[in-house]
Amino acid sequence: AQSVAQPEDQVNVAEGNPLTVKCTYSVSGNPYLFWYVQYPNRGLQFLLKYITGDNLVKGSYGFEAEFNKSQTSFHLKKPSALVSDSALYFCAVSSMYSGGGADGLTFGKGTHLIIQP
């Protein structure tokens, strides 16, 4: 079965500093990796995905993520944090060998990102 781990429940960063939200995964075959963001009382918004190709993926709102196959990681990064980046971030994994349903796309527990002015 595939799985996602987001080891930090909360990450605190000062505005203007770089931020990293960590994600590691386990899956059969080559992974498809996603990051979503959720603002209070809203649904999840797609940020970026890695399917194949360049290990550094650029997404919405200045976010990027680095795929590291040897470390089975897909950390979310941003060079300079904004207060408006404060939200709940979810990492998700799938692969071409995934089944359907919950095994098709597995989400991590989420990481609260708090950007302090």
Added chain:
Amino acid sequence: KAGVTQTPRYLIKTRGQQVTLSCSPISGHRSVSWYQQTPGQGLQFLFEYFSETQRNKGNFPGRFSGRQFSNSRSEMNVSTLELGDSALYLCASSLAPLTGVSYEQYFGPGTRLTVT
């Protein structure tokens, strides 16, 4: 292009009642999935529909059911509500089914269900 819409946005029900939630996917999307989100359990997959067929179901009791119509709109129903059913119910649509998925899902704003 309009996003995923869910109605109603907020709902308060009493234990033992039943409830129906509605989801309209992005135009052209034929896969609709439902998730339950709670602070303790996080995002939990309920079921997925594609072309009016339920393809997969998560580990939820039979009180939770759903269906999809020919226009890809979907409804989920919860019968005999329990206090523990209080949650944010999210609907997500995608171009393709979740099997071997590489397409991203697009989520609606959710329906906040409170059971008293």
